[in-house]
Amino acid sequence: MYTMDYFSTRGATERVSSAEAILKGLASDGGLFVPASFPQMTLPEIEALRDLSYEERAVRILRLYLTDYTEEVVKGCVSRAYGHTFDDVRRAPVRAVGDLEVLELWHGPTSAFKDMALQLLPQLMSTARSKTGEQDTILILVATSGDTGKAALDGFADAEGIRIMVFYPDGGVSPVQRLQMVTQEGANVSVVAVRGNFDDAQRGVKEIFGDAAMAKELAALHTKLSSANSINWGRLVPQIVYYFSAYADLLADGKIETGDPVNFTVPTGNFGNILAGYYAKRMGLPVGKLVCASNANNVLTDFLQTGIYDRKRDFYQTMSPSMDILVSSNLERLLYHLTEDTGQVAAWMQDLAEVGKYDASRLLPALQEHFWAAFADDRATEEEIRAVYERTQYTLDTHTAVAYRAAEDYRRETDDRRPMVVLSTASPYKFGASVLHALGENVAELDEFAQMERLHARSGMEIPVHLAALHTAAVLHEGVCEKDGMPAAVLTFARA
């Protein structure tokens, strides 16, 4: 068996194991950790996934990357992560909706796809902490546009040797998302609203990570920072699994034969989810196109059509808030894999930081070989929810609706008729007001819980138990800070 090393997209010479990459989150030069190669899955190995459970499939994929974890340890982590907290034994089931296949990634405890990674990451991180002999407390800092925050809190609550602090944009998340976070229990958690948007919160967290004086103060408190954002390798690697799993399910259902290419459409924000699909493709999964779906914050649509990334544009708060992002951090990994040139990646990232823009147009042919892009604004998103509901009786959440629409755009604008899997990233219950509005309901008079009842009546889908329970949960976190108050908030928590 080989050993998989990781290094930085920006050229720092350190080579680390997967446990170290997961523990550190970010490389010392501010780059992202990438694996030194793409481990391969042969077609017979892929076909063999057909008869396995989700957990067994996960072990087959993860062990190729986590070579410093024993298979027994990976098995233990996987079974704790995807056990009783998921409300579907298939964990990530695929179902036909109209002409497309929908991969439901929201059967975990917080009803959003972030659970697929964030139920596993704390397991991998706790193991990494003991493997590397780490004595300090690990303090996880998270900036969230909504779903990551709760999924991280749920995954890390009461984890051994780890504390977690979550920053979310004040007024920038849905009422249910906010309630999910501010009611989080656990002695090791803190939740703070930031007066700003998601990019402000994310920049604040990045600055804290890069702040040497802060690191010194924290060291005196026997605390080291780490990240659970999608830039952490331990977030990305669990997401590769469900691309293979979806393929195996299509094989099992007789919808494809081994080797047939399949397309995937992904509702995209930070580019983590879709990047996992690119990894799956590079590992040998027969993937045709990866369709990148954006909302009105369509910086990625423009990038994939021109090769120029330009974040200097208006920021929109949309009904798909988990995609309201102008700086898609995980794109940096793709840039590295397409160029294998860390100096070039570092230069582009410097341009992005200094002038808000970079020109990677020389990569356009390579980008377009793998990716296609489209976007849907809020009006188109609502139309899509209604149209799919009327045609199929299936209720899409707002993020998934953006993707479903982009998948249909792709089918209409190309003659590619290969099977298309649309990644469904949230339960419609997490964005009930927007979904009901799209279905023509007047929800002005209804609170979140009355909305859940109404949505149940319309969709016939079960109300997730964890969401229903928010009704009686106590609010435990009411802190608010300014953008520049984030470092002080971290120190206060670290001292407590």
Ligand SMILES: *Cc1c(COP(=O)(O)O)cnc(C)c1O
């Ligand atoms: C996080 C999230 C996304 C975006 O995923 P990225 O990996 O950031 O591209 C899309 N939909 C939902 C519901 C999410 O929570």
